[in-house]
Amino acid sequence: MLSTGIVESFFLIFAGAAVLATVALYTRQPLLVAYIAIGCLLGPYGLALVADPDLLSEIAEIGIIFLLFLVGLDLPPAKMKNMAGEGLLTALVSMAVFFGVGFGLMLAFDFTIGEAIVTGIAVTFSSTIIGIKLLPTTVLHHRHIGEIVISLLLIQDLVAILVLVFLASTADSASATLQSLGVAMLALPVIAVGAVFGVRFVLLPLIAKFDAFHEFIFLLALGWCLGVASIANYAGLSFEIGAFIAGVSLATSPISQYIAESLRPLRDFFLVLFFFSVGAGLNVVLLLEVFLPTLLLALALIAIKPGTFALLLKWQGEESKTSWEVGYRLGQASEFSLLVSYVAAGAAILSVEAAHVIQGATVMTLLISSYIVVFRYPSPIALSAELRRD
Numbered sequence: 001m002l003s004t005g006i007v008e009s010f011f012l013i014f015a016g017a018a019v020l021a022t023v024a025l026y027t028r029q030p031l032l033v034a035y036i037a038i039g040c041l042l043g044p045y046g047l048a049l050v051a052d053p054d055l056l057s058e059i060a061e062i063g064i065i066f067l068l069f070l071v072g073l074d075l076p077p078a079k080m081k082n083m084a085g086e087g088l089l090t091a092l093v094s095m096a097v098f099f100g101v102g103f104g105l106m107l108a109f110d111f112t113i114g115e116a117i118v119t120g121i122a123v124t125f126s127s128t129i130i131g132i133k134l135l136p137t138t139v140l141h142h143r144h145i146g147e148i149v150i151s152l153l154l155i156q157d158l159v160a161i162l163v164l165v166f167l168a169s170t171a172d173s174a175s176a177t178l179q180s181l182g183v184a185m186l187a188l189p190v191i192a193v194g195a196v197f198g199v200r201f202v203l204l205p206l207i208a209k210f211d212a213f214h215e216f217i218f219l220l221a222l223g224w225c226l227g228v229a230s231i232a233n234y235a236g237l238s239f240e241i242g243a244f245i246a247g248v249s250l251a252t253s254p255i256s257q258y259i260a261e262s263l264r265p266l267r268d269f270f271l272v273l274f275f276f277s278v279g280a281g282l283n284v285v286l287l288l289e290v291f292l293p294t295l296l297l298a299l300a301l302i303a304i305k306p307g308t309f310a311l312l313l314k315w316q317g318e319e320s321k322t323s324w325e326v327g328y329r330l331g332q333a334s335e336f337s338l339l340v341s342y343v344a345a346g347a348a349i350l351s352v353e354a355a356h357v358i359q360g361a362t363v364m365t366l367l368i369s370s371y372i373v374v375f376r377y378p379s380p381i382a383l384s385a386e387l388r389r390d
Contacts, residue, residue: 009050012042013276028374029367032129032275032335036363039279050280063274064339065243069225070267071128071157072247073260087151090312095124095159097308101300106354109293115354118344121163122358123301125156125334129271130366134329134379148313148326160336165241167343187235191242195228195249204253211255214262221259222266224250240343278338278359287356294357298333298364306331325377332369333362 020034044051103120107113131153135146165188203224210216225246232242250256287294306327313323341358344350350358373379378387 006055009052009055012049013038014272016042017272017276029370032271033363033367033370035272035275036279036282039276040282040284041279042276043280043282045280045283045285050276059273059277061239063270063272063277064240064342065225065229066263066267066270067274067335068161068240069229069243069247070260070263071161072244072249073251073256073263074154074247087148088155090309090316091152091155091159093312094305094308095156098124098301098305101304102297105293105297105300106357111293111351111354111357115350118340118350119297119354119358122337122340122344123297123333123361125160125336125340126153126305126330127332127334127366127369128153128157129335130332130370130373131329134370134373134377136378136380145322145325145329148318148322149329152309152326152330156334157336160334160340161241161244163340164343165237167340167347167349187232187237188241188245191228191232191235191237192245192249195245196252198224198228199249199253203250204255207253207255217255217259218262221250221263238343240339275335275338278342281342282356282359283352286352287360290353290357290360294360295364297357297361298368301333301361301365302331302368328369328372328376331372332365333358337362 016038017035020038021031024031024034040046042049099120101120102123103116106116106119111119131149135149203220206220207217225243228246228249229239229242232245233239250259306324309327309330310320310323313326314320318326337358341350341355341362345352345355376387380388
């Protein structure tokens with residue numbers, strides 16, 4: 001096994017990702033698939049060129065931190081209030097259906113009840129990255145389809161955050177689970193309120209005074225994200241939950257969209273690292289051993305998700321064409337599915353085999369769903385000229 005330092009590792013990761021991303025774009029695939037593939041190729045179960053487990057773990061955690069910070073920045077409280085009604089009912093009922101699919105299939109293959117529950121929860125979410133990336137800008141901002149897709153994704157994101165809070169609280173021994181959960185539930189509102197006051201009385205005055213110095217705002221946002229994340233970790237939550245709280249607290253400020261846009265390149269940088277670490281953690285030999293449940297779970301989700309969304313939306317008065325388009329755009333598992341499996345496996349709630357089922361099925365649904373959307377609906381990477389929109 002070759003030993004590589006962090007500079008060499010970054011070179012291999014990003015140079016390899018650039019090559020595979022080019023192939024992905026030519027084949028109309030989402031780029032995150034290329035990032036996962038380069039992880040499989042270079043990681044400890046592939047060529048073992050980037051095989052340091054500590055480095056891979058830290059890479060994954062930093063990627064998650066910035067992903068959740070950006071998710072929080074897109075979730076101001078006012079937006080959360082507008083997600084009730086049709087979007088809330090559709091999201092919750094559909095998630096119950098998808099939970100039943102994942103739970104039942106895992107039990108059928110003799111996984112434990114705990115593993116079946118975690119799998120059921122993991123596959124309830126649809127991909128925010130795929131859903132938004134494959135929406136043309138005009139649809140995203142000016143059409144009803146975009147409004148439905150975004151509201152459903154936001155509700156799912158909120159549920160995913162609650163799941164991650166619970167999983168983070170169970171990272172201790174089983175006997176300490178209730179105590180850890182109680183501490184986490186107490187710390188969560190305290191940190192959230194403190195973050196809101198910190199933004200109002202510290203960050204916003206500083207931003208107003210030095211708003212001409214864009215690099216200062218960039219550094220302030222990074223410091224805020226990592227500072228609140230560290231406080232949450234010390235309080236018994238996790239870095240990831242603290243980053244989300246930091247993002248939501250900043251989302252209330254008028255400069256939140258500027259901060260979100262300025263941090264997106266950094267977010268994308270760390271997302272490459274996160275999805276690389278996911279791929280590096282996939283043991284192809286073990287994945288082949290659980291290939292049947294993985295394949296059946298992926299096919300079940302691809303078959304059931306679009307129709308479930310479509311039926312619920314039509315039942316609530318949406319046009320059939322709109323309902324089916326929303327269903328197909330949300331017809332995959334999510335990056336949050338990967339997050340849940342990653343955190344649950346780290347907390348020893350999920351076996352390595354069950355984690356591979358979730359991760360393998362998620363990657364399959366991302367591939368298949370992307371092809372369906374690219375061939376049937378307007379998107380920035382559509383194959384035909386009449387469907388290509390940006």
